[in-house]
Amino acid sequence: MQTVVWFRRDLRIQDNKALYHACRDLGQDELILLFQANPEQFIEDSPNHQAFFASVGYFKEKIDEQAQLQVMVGEPVELFKKLKKQLPDWQRIYYNEDTSGFGAERDQAAEEFFKENEITSHAYQDAYLHGADEIKNQQGEHYKVFTPYHKKWAEQTKETPLKVDFQPQAVQQKVLFPKDEEQFKKLLEKLPENQRPLGEAAAKKRLEKFIKNSVKDYQKSRDIPSLDQTSHLSRFLRTGEISIRTVWQLVEAATSSEGRKVFQQELCWRDFYNMIYSFAPKQKNQPLQDQFQHIKWENDVALFDCWKEGQTGFPIVDAAMRQLQTTGWMHNRLRMIVASFLTKDLLIDWRWGEQYFQKMLIDYDPASNIGGWQWAASTGTDAVPYFRIFNPTTQSERFDQKGEFIREYVTELANVPNKFIHQPESLSKEEQEEYGVILGEDYPKPIVDHKERRKQAISMYEASKEFARETSEGKQKDD
Structure with a gap:
């Protein structure tokens, strides 16, 4: 008989719940290690897609050194x-579940197949410190606001990492689907070279470096892009090259500090957004607050293209968007700034931005990224009020005071002194020539007036609220 372990976004051996339980329960069964590549999820010319499959390729390479990771290409149930x-004789399957988005729908369809074919399935909550259904209020309902959720979350015991007794000798060594393997090999060959550090060892090293050098002062340094003191763990958590329990355990063991406390709160935000997405699956396409459905x-499109290309005339926004294009990653503070700018200054639908991030970000996680866009657009639960709008210039002055980050990515402004770096449009013609940047030629003038757009944004949100109120009152009268 055979037992299957179905890998998805858990590309590691150690502290992998599904693999741990499969190995523990294996008995005399043959172990089949499986990864399915579903073309329906492929994104053309996407750093997100490229980074994920680079990690899969590396994981397969490491597994194949001692066993065999079977690869199949196609729609899961058909596979x-x-x-x-x-x-x-296949009778059991172990996997780490998804509870939101496409992954949840895929798992539900797979479970129906397993039931029809009398295959015993074992699914585990592996990706979060606390799953979507674990933290509830006194009424047994899910929280809609972060602060009380965090208070309850912090009281709960966190699971410890599991040591997997991996048994390569029990794994099926023969390639079961050679054509699929060849198709997958061709997919990997198309990936850009020099992908980021990959695998469990690299993820653990990154975590240890963060704890040693950065976590103590995390609360001070995390918002300063030029310092680059964020953990950079999101990309590894997204692929499962490190477990969230391992992250928690090592951070918890670090010396107590305000920075450690703030970082652990960020891990809570991750669980919170997953909970919200799991119980509001339509939030990828619909505002969580009904009153903002009518914005x-x-x-x-022209303004959207300027935003994507980093040509808005707002240096901090342009530097952030160019960082994304260059590296496939963006500093967290900058994500908030550019998201607010797109929705509140350019008055562009937050879903356009979310879809662009899905394509470009190597650490894209549907739950947290959609949550972030709903926050920026003030359409989600626990959102910043719609009338509180980031001023990109003051954000720039506060978090990139000397313009170090701006100069790194907006090289046209390299010679502009600090007093003009956040508002180069204030340069006189003589100063433009002196510092080697002609506005409108070398670098764009601001494409919008922030003060005017702020007024328009507030008016736009209030109009949506009013329409929703009138519609609701009209329905009540009809009833």
């Missing part, structure tokens, strides 16, 4: 039918 035909976004 399971193929697998069952190939392995009629009439301007959706100017």
Whole structure:
């Protein structure tokens, strides 16, 4: 008989719940290690896509040194039918579940197949410190506001990492689907070279470096892009190259500090957004606050292109967007600034921005990124009020005081002195020539007037609220 371990976004051996339990329960079964690549999820020319499959390729390379990771390409249920035909004695499957988005729908369809074919399935909550259904209020309901959620979350005991007794000799060594393997190999060959550090060892090293050098002062340094003192763990958590329990354990063991406390709160935000997404699955396409369903976004394509290319005339926004294009990553403070700018200054639908981030970010996580866009657009639960709008210039002055980050990515402004770096449009013609940047030629003038757009944004949100109120009152009268 065969036992299958189905890998998805848990690309590691150690502290992998599904693999741990499969190895513990294995008995005399043959172990099949499986990864499915679903073309429906591929994103063309996407750093996100490229980074994820680089990690899968590396994981397979490491597994194949001692065992065999089977790869299948196609729609999951159809692939399971193929697998069952190939392995009629297959009776058990272990995997780490998804509770939101596409992953939840895939798991539900797979479970129906397992039931129909009398395959015993074992699914585990592996990706979060606390799963979507674990933290509830006194009424047994899910929290809608972060602060009380965090208070309850902090009281709960956190699981410790599991030591997996991996048994390579029990793994099926033969390649079961050679054509799929070849197709996957061709996919990997198309990936850009020199992908980031990959695998469990690299993730652990990154974590240890963060704890040693940065976590103590995290609360002070995390908002300063030029310092680059954030953990950079999100990309490894996204692929599961490190477990969230390992992160918690090592951070918890670090010397107590305000920085450690703030970082642990960030891990709580991660659980919170996953909980929200799991119980509001339509939030990828719909505002969580019904009153903001009627916003009439301007959706100017030319302005959207300026935002994507880092050509808005607002240096901090442009530096952030160019960092994203160059590295596939963006500093967290900058994510908030550019998201607010897109929705509140350019008056462009937050879903446009979320989709662009999905394509470009190597650490894209649907729950946290959608949550972030709903926050920026003031359409989600626990959102910043719509009338509190980031001023990109004051944000720049506060978090990149000397313009170090701006100069790194907006090289046109390299010679501009500090007093002009946040508002180069204030340079006189003589100063532009002196510092080697002609506005409108070398670097754009601001594409919008922030003060005017702020007024428009507030008016736009209030109009949506009013329409929602009138519609609701009209329905009540009809009833």
